[in-house]
Amino acid sequence: MTRKLIVGAAQLxxxxxxxxxxxxxxxxxxxxxxxxxxxxxxxxxxxxxLTTFFxxxxxxxxxxxDAWFEREMPGxxxxxxxxxxxxxxxxxxxxxxxLAREADGLHRYNTAILVDKSGAIVGKYRKVHxxxxxxxxxxxxxxxxxxxxxxxxxxxxGAWRTLGGIMGMALCNDRRWPETYxxxxxxxxxxxxxxxxxxxxxxxxxxHDHLQGFHNHLVLQAGAYQNGxxxxxxxxxxxxxxxxLLGQSCIIAPTGEIVAMCSTVEDELVTAVxxxxxxxxxxxxxxxFGLHREPETYRLIVETKGPVEPAPAP
Amino acid sequence: MTRKLIVGAAQLxxxxxxxxxxxxxxxxxxxxxxxxxxxxxxxxxxxxxLTTFFxxxxxxxxxxxDAWFEREMPGxxxxxxxxxxxxxxxxxxxxxxxLAREADGLHRYNTAILVDKSGAIVGKYRKVHxxxxxxxxxxxxxxxxxxxxxxxxxxxxGAWRTLGGIMGMALCNDRRWPETYxxxxxxxxxxxxxxxxxxxxxxxxxxHDHLQGFHNHLVLQAGAYQNGxxxxxxxxxxxxxxxxLLGQSCIIAPTGEIVAMCSTVEDELVTAVxxxxxxxxxxxxxxxFGLHREPETYRLIVETKGPVEPAPAP
Numbered sequence: 001m002t003r004k005l006i007v008g009a010a011q012l013x014x015x016x017x018x019x020x021x022x023x024x025x026x027x028x029x030x031x032x033x034x035x036x037x038x039x040x041x042x043x044x045x046x047x048x049x050l051t052t053f054f055x056x057x058x059x060x061x062x063x064x065x066d067a068w069f070e071r072e073m074p075g076x077x078x079x080x081x082x083x084x085x086x087x088x089x090x091x092x093x094x095x096x097x098x099l100a101r102e103a104d105g106l107h108r109y110n111t112a113i114l115v116d117k118s119g120a121i122v123g124k125y126r127k128v129h130x131x132x133x134x135x136x137x138x139x140x141x142x143x144x145x146x147x148x149x150x151x152x153x154x155x156x157x158g159a160w161r162t163l164g165g166i167m168g169m170a171l172c173n174d175r176r177w178p179e180t181y182x183x184x185x186x187x188x189x190x191x192x193x194x195x196x197x198x199x200x201x202x203x204x205x206x207x208h209d210h211l212q213g214f215h216n217h218l219v220l221q222a223g224a225y226q227n228g229x230x231x232x233x234x235x236x237x238x239x240x241x242x243x244x245l246l247g248q249s250c251i252i253a254p255t256g257e258i259v260a261m262c263s264t265v266e267d268e269l270v271t272a273v274x275x276x277x278x279x280x281x282x283x284x285x286x287x288x289f290g291l292h293r294e295p296e297t298y299r300l301i302v303e304t305k306g307p308v309e310p311a312p313a314p
Numbered sequence: 315m316t317r318k319l320i321v322g323a324a325q326l327x328x329x330x331x332x333x334x335x336x337x338x339x340x341x342x343x344x345x346x347x348x349x350x351x352x353x354x355x356x357x358x359x360x361x362x363x364l365t366t367f368f369x370x371x372x373x374x375x376x377x378x379x380d381a382w383f384e385r386e387m388p389g390x391x392x393x394x395x396x397x398x399x400x401x402x403x404x405x406x407x408x409x410x411x412x413l414a415r416e417a418d419g420l421h422r423y424n425t426a427i428l429v430d431k432s433g434a435i436v437g438k439y440r441k442v443h444x445x446x447x448x449x450x451x452x453x454x455x456x457x458x459x460x461x462x463x464x465x466x467x468x469x470x471x472g473a474w475r476t477l478g479g480i481m482g483m484a485l486c487n488d489r490r491w492p493e494t495y496x497x498x499x500x501x502x503x504x505x506x507x508x509x510x511x512x513x514x515x516x517x518x519x520x521x522h523d524h525l526q527g528f529h530n531h532l533v534l535q536a537g538a539y540q541n542g543x544x545x546x547x548x549x550x551x552x553x554x555x556x557x558x559l560l561g562q563s564c565i566i567a568p569t570g571e572i573v574a575m576c577s578t579v580e581d582e583l584v585t586a587v588x589x590x591x592x593x594x595x596x597x598x599x600x601x602x603f604g605l606h607r608e609p610e611t612y613r614l615i616v617e618t619k620g621p622v623e624p625a626p627a628p
Contacts, residue, residue: 128608131600156611159624166623176600178492178540179612186614188623204599211569215539218570222536225529226492255525256532283621285518286445286490290620294442297470298493298616300500306604307597309480309502310473 003276005163005191008035008043009232011249013266014240015052021077024050027267028094029084034269036088041117042163043269046236046249047095047127047172047195048110050078053236054097055145056199056243058136065149069099069108073121086119091163093193093232095171097150098126110150112169112195116162123160125169126153129177140203142243146173159187165276168229172196175233176219178226179301185227186289190276194220195234198246212246217258225256228282230274238265254279317590319478319505322349322357323546325563327580328554329366335391338364341581342408343398348583350402355431356477357583360550360563361409361441361486361509362424364392367550368411369459370513370557372450379463383413383422387435400433405477407507407546409485411464412440424464426483426509430476437474439483440467443491454517456557460487473501479590482543486510489547490533492540493615499541500603504590508534509548512560526560531572539570542596544588552579568593 010031015024028045035043048054054068073096074082085092091114098111110127130152132144157180159168168189174180175194184192200212208215216233224231230253237247247265250258251272260270283289300308324345329338342359349357362368368382387410388396399406405428412425424441444466446458471494473482482503488494489508498506514526522529530547538545544567551561561579564572565586574584597603614622 128611129606131606152608161624161627173606176540177607178496178536179607179615182492183612183614186618186621188621202600205595208569208595211571215570218532218536218539222492222532222540225532226490226536255522256529257525281519281522286516292443292445292487293491293493293619294466295616295619297442298497300497301493302609302612302616304500305607305609307500307502310475313475 003164005042005165005274005276006040006271007191007232007251007274008038008040008269008271009234009249009251009260009262010035010043010045011234011247011262011268012046012049012236014238014245015236017052017241019052021050025078025081028081031267031269032084032088032090032092035271036090038271040090040271042091042093044093044193044232044234045095045195046234047112047197048097049094049195049236050096052241053197053245055132055149056142056241058143058145066099069097071099073098073113082115082119085115089117091116093169093195095195108150109153110146110171112171112193114160114162114167114169114193122162123158123167123169124155125158125171126155127171127174128153128157129173129180131173141201142199157183159184159189165190168192170194172198175223178223181223181227185229189229190279191230191232191274193232197236200244200246213248216246216248217250220250220252221256221258224252224254225282226287228254228279228287230254230276230279254282317478319356319588319590320354320585321505321546321565321588322352322354322583322585323548323563323565323574323576324349324357324359325548325561325576325582326360326363326550327552328559329550331366331555333366335364339392339395342395345581345583346398346402346404346406349585350404352585354404354585356405356407358407358507358546358548359409359509360548361426361511362411363408363509363550364410366554367511367559369446369463370456370555372457372459380413383411385413387412387427396429396433399429403431405430407483409509422464423467424460424485426485426507428474428476428481428483428507436476437472437481437483438469439472439485440469441485441488442467442471443487443494445487455515456513471497473498473503479504482506484508486512489537492537495537495541499543503543504593505544505546505588507546511550514558514560527562530560530562531564534564534566535570535572538566538568539596540601542568542593542601544568544590544593568596
């Protein structure tokens with residue numbers, strides 16, 4: 001077993017509203033074959049990689065919403081992706097909308113799975129940090145209704161020994177929260193896969209729109225460095241149903257350096273040789289958690305959700 | 315009262331081992347006067363701003379060590395700085411080695427204070443994340459004995475209403491830890507002052523030396539953005555007793571953008587107008603903690619100090 005994991009970040013260009021699952025899966029398989037041809041052990045796709053980013057539209061028609069969700073994974077339309085992975089002997093990370101039938105009824109999550117080289121699902125993550133809003137806000141150029149259409153993930157931030165190392169997952173807005181990376185880092189994660197759909201226009205503060213790319217890399221790079229882990233960030237990019245989505249998919253070293261990056265907003269694969277042993281350069285030294293962390297001073301992080309400001313002067 | 319705080323980052327060049335306190339204080343006063351002349355409300359100095367960075371030398375002679383510490387603040391040699399601040403009507407942040415005589419005996423801390431425009435100490439911080447090592451390690455080109463010469467700070471990460479906003483403090487290695495910023499951010503901090511002495515050569519992993527400047531800005535910028543706060547990072551810089559210290563002192567906006575930066579490794583003042591109300595652009599939106607944080611999923615951050623890895627496959 002080698003500790004060098006060759007990773008492909010498989011950015012997707014836009015997915016049209018009326019684009020069928022089989023057609024999208026064909027795009028994914030094309031990228032998977034390219035990844036295999038370039039020596040990859042694993043290929044990582046974006047968040048909600050099977051459909052357009054449907055939270056941009058408001059509807060009260062549950063059937064219309066549920067049409068964007070997968071009832072089983074793999075299902076008839078996604079099975080070819082698993083079959084191809086098994087045939088090629090390549091792992092993958094995939095984001096999709098999950099409709100879960102559980103003992104207490106139906107649940108809807110923004111989900112990602114990790115599949116090993118045998119085509120078996122070895123890990124599942126359900127998005128914790130749901131951005132956006134619950135109600136229709138007509139003043140916005142487009143909606144961001146993740147808080148309406150999804151429940152908060154109930155699985156926490158997991159870590160899995162697979163693909164020769166310790167793997168973690170997160171999704172989109174999770175990447176802005178340092179807690180995400182730290183909970184992964186505290187489980188020894190050596191490679192985190194984080195898919196995203198990030199509109200360049202942020203309606204509440206449009207004067208920050210030009211900073212979307214900077215913020216994307218800033219949080220991914222800081223998360224990698226501060227935890228001594230590799231990070232693969234994978235965008236759904238380009239002008240999708242009139243909405244510009246950020247590209248700049250990238251693979252980031254434990255030093256925080258970007259070692260591969262997409263330069264289009266279309267379907268595009270970039271790859272990197274990721275030596276998982278290099279995590280030790282950080283994890284054993286400047287970020288030797290056992291030696292340097294001081295959790296007693298961190299209690300506020302779990303003891304409050306919102307801010308607790310000092311009292312105003314009397 | 316205005317919410318625009320004009321801040322001066324007063325970088326220091328090297329302080330020689332034999333440089334007297336009065337001589338250093340004269341340098342600080344010179345920078346304070348320059349800050350006042352440029353309209354500053356507050357001037358921020360580095361960590362251990364009164365002496366050379368003495369943890370680079372090993373000694374077992376406690377008297378030799380204690381000579382680097384202040385027994386009172388202000389004391390006879392630092393009083394002129396307080397007098398000048400009061401006369402000019404300017405606040406300051408200052409790092410120094412503190413020898414505290416407390417009920418249970420003597421304690422030694424790496425400390426910072428915040429002084430308001432009346433010359434009164436309004437806040438004190440004692441460094442939590444002490445880097446380096448406890449024992450003499452002769453293989454190193456120089457020592458980094460903070461864990462030997464200082465106790466871990468016992469005051470936590472405080473926040474103070476002063477200077478027209480909510481102020482926070484940290485020191486040097488604290489800035490690499492996202493928990494530092496988050497505990498400040500959860501107290502509503504709008505401006506954090508962080509002084510540092512950062513050798514460019516890191517003996518355990520010298521192949522990262524060329525990344526010191528990148529890492530310095532990466533963590534400061536991410537901390538500012540992820541908490542919607544201004545950050546002032548202040549270096550003791552330049553070749554001090556043969557050891558190269560990083561410069562690049564900077565003032566960072568809540569967007570994570572560097573808005574002022576030193577370009578020498580000498581005594582140098584840079585200033586910026588910091589509109590504390592701009593914190594709301596982040597704190598009320600993408601980083602609206604009360605709306606978006608999910609503390610139940612963060613418990614590992616306080617429940618473990620070191621990593622807890624998933625069990626190896628059987």
